[in-house]
Amino acid sequence: MLYKRSSQLFAEAEKVIPGGVNSPVRAFKAVGGAPIFVHSAKGAYLYDEDGNRLIDYINSWGPMILGHAFEPVVQAVIEKAKLGTSFGMPTELETQIAALAVSMVPNIDKIRFVNSGTEACMSAVRLARGFTKKDKIIKFAGCYHGHSDSFLIQAGSGAITFGSPNSPGVTAGTAKDTLLATYNDLDNVSALIEANKDEIAAIIVEPVAGNMGCIPPNKGFLEGLRQLCTDNGILLIFDEVMTGFRLARGGVQELFGVDADIVCFGKVIGGGLPVGAFAAREEIMNLLAPLGPVYQAGTLSGNPLAMAAGLAMLQTLDNDRAIFQRLADKTAYLHEGIEKVLKANNVVFTINRIGSMISVHFDAAPVVDLKSAGKGDNDTFKKFFHGLLQEGIYIAPSAYETWFITDALSYEDLDFTIQAIDKVSKTF
Numbered sequence: 001m002l003y004k005r006s007s008q009l010f011a012e013a014e015k016v017i018p019g020g021v022n023s024p025v026r027a028f029k030a031v032g033g034a035p036i037f038v039h040s041a042k043g044a045y046l047y048d049e050d051g052n053r054l055i056d057y058i059n060s061w062g063p064m065i066l067g068h069a070f071e072p073v074v075q076a077v078i079e080k081a082k083l084g085t086s087f088g089m090p091t092e093l094e095t096q097i098a099a100l101a102v103s104m105v106p107n108i109d110k111i112r113f114v115n116s117g118t119e120a121c122m123s124a125v126r127l128a129r130g131f132t133k134k135d136k137i138i139k140f141a142g143c144y145h146g147h148s149d150s151f152l153i154q155a156g157s158g159a160i161t162f163g164s165p166n167s168p169g170v171t172a173g174t175a176k177d178t179l180l181a182t183y184n185d186l187d188n189v190s191a192l193i194e195a196n197k198d199e200i201a202a203i204i205v206e207p208v209a210g211n212m213g214c215i216p217p218n219k220g221f222l223e224g225l226r227q228l229c230t231d232n233g234i235l236l237i238f239d240e241v242m243t244g245f246r247l248a249r250g251g252v253q254e255l256f257g258v259d260a261d262i263v264c265f266g267k268v269i270g271g272g273l274p275v276g277a278f279a280a281r282e283e284i285m286n287l288l289a290p291l292g293p294v295y296q297a298g299t300l301s302g303n304p305l306a307m308a309a310g311l312a313m314l315q316t317l318d319n320d321r322a323i324f325q326r327l328a329d330k331t332a333y334l335h336e337g338i339e340k341v342l343k344a345n346n347v348v349f350t351i352n353r354i355g356s357m358i359s360v361h362f363d364a365a366p367v368v369d370l371k372s373a374g375k376g377d378n379d380t381f382k383k384f385f386h387g388l389l390q391e392g393i394y395i396a397p398s399a400y401e402t403w404f405i406t407d408a409l410s411y412e413d414l415d416f417t418i419q420a421i422d423k424v425s426k427t428f
């Protein structure tokens with residue numbers, strides 16, 4: 001396949017946009033080459049500016065769980081757009097999507113909508129600090145919670161890919177309030193709490209990590225965090241921006257039966273439009289302005305087009321209860337297929353999978369945290385990535401990313417992918 005026009009478009013973009021992209025993970029820095037410019041997408045496929053068709057395993061980094069240009073979402077946006085695109089005044093639609101989200105997710109009474117996952121996590125931490133009247137937070141190395149200053153401390157995927165785990169521009173004053181823990185290591189978290197007694201407002205965690213490849217929590221890890229938080233007056237924040245409405249109707253809280261105090265959403269909840277949200281029980285949410293003193297706002301928050309897309313998405317997921325099992329079955333099928341061909345071709349690898357999230361790591365050791373995720377062989381990954389691109393398969397251009405399986409992917413698409421991986425891995 002040729003990617004000639006994409007390369008030309010990238011050269012033009014580089015002149016006027018830093019690095020030619022509006023979000024660094026889109027660049028092909030870790031794998032080399034020019035990013036693919038998309039013309040359109042439908043179902044499981046992307047159509048690029050050179051006229052190539054690509055099977056998409058990124059799916060806008062998670063939101064398109066039903067596939068691209070899903071008809072009810074597209075229709076909802078078109079109909080709403082005719083009625084005006086933004087008012088800065090309340091609409092009935094906001095209550096409808098809020099009520100539906102609250103009914104789907106366990107353990108939350110109220111939800112507030114924002115414009116991105118970053119905003120959701122940033123606001124959740126402010127709220128936790130306001131509620132507990134404490135300053136520090138614990139985050140895990142390799143977990144990504146958006147690009148707000150307090151989170152850019154060993155922040156996963158994009159930040160690792162670009163070798164700047166601690167970004168310039170984050171002040172020492174901000175960084176000192178973010179304590180860094182090791183994923184899946186409860187003893188480490190206990191020790192941090194002990195050393196910072198009565199100073200920690202919140203532990204924020206991706207309850208299934210997805211930004212250092214896919215790393216499910218070890219047995220007892222989330223339960224242990226819950227207990228430590230309860231024992232020490234700390235709020236537990238589940239960042240379900242990636243996992244919410246993807247791993248189960250009620251997200252990881254439902255899947256593992258562990259309650260968080262505040263939950264953050266993004267990606268799927270917006271149906272492909274810019275949406276984030278954070279939610280909690282009433283006593284916490286009522287601290288937000290205008291009811292309480294914790295300030296949080298947004299000109300375009302609850303935007304009617306975004307809410308219409310999100311509502312159509314959540315309604316579809318709510319009405320089709322079999323979808324999460326169907327996605328998990330497809331992902332398991334892909335897992336088995338990839339495992340078989342990589343083994344046959346004597347490739348050293350580890351595959352992590354949960355629900356519709358899967359990642360392939362080119363190292364034999366179990367991948368359980370940032371350190372083990374970093375051991376994968378990047379030269380092999382580069383060959384893998386570019387080989388698959390030539391076969392018309394698009395995976396994330398970084399070894400630190402999860403693949404997202406969508407309902408639009410057929411078993412023929414999966415078989416085609418497995419065959420392509422067989423072919424490509426013979427060239428390693």
Ligand SMILES: *Cc1c(COP(=O)(O)O)cnc(C)c1O
Binds near residue numbers: 118267
């Ligand atoms: C994508 C992501 C974010 C950030 O969301 P944006 O909409 O990109 O700001 C936060 N947390 C997690 C777990 C994510 O995967």
